Amino acid sequence: MDINLIFKIAAVGVLVSVISQVLKHSGREEQAFLTSLAGLVLVLFWIVPYISQLFETIKKLFYL
Numbered sequence: 001m002d003i004n005l006i007f008k009i010a011a012v013g014v015l016v017s018v019i020s021q022v023l024k025h026s027g028r029e030e031q032a033f034l035t036s037l038a039g040l041v042l043v044l045f046w047i048v049p050y051i052s053q054l055f056e057t058i059k060k061l062f063y064l
Helices: 003-025 029-063
Strands: none
Touching: 003 029
């Protein structure tokens, strides 16, 4: 796993947190929730290949 992925995830977390707080304080809770959900989906798209690779490695390990 690349260290850049961890920094990208942290950056998305900070950005989503700030945007969500601004939206909540302006009374737009629905948009704040959708922003958080969009950030989560984005990070999941980045992580899914690594999770798939992990499962394949575990599968090969127990196949031996």
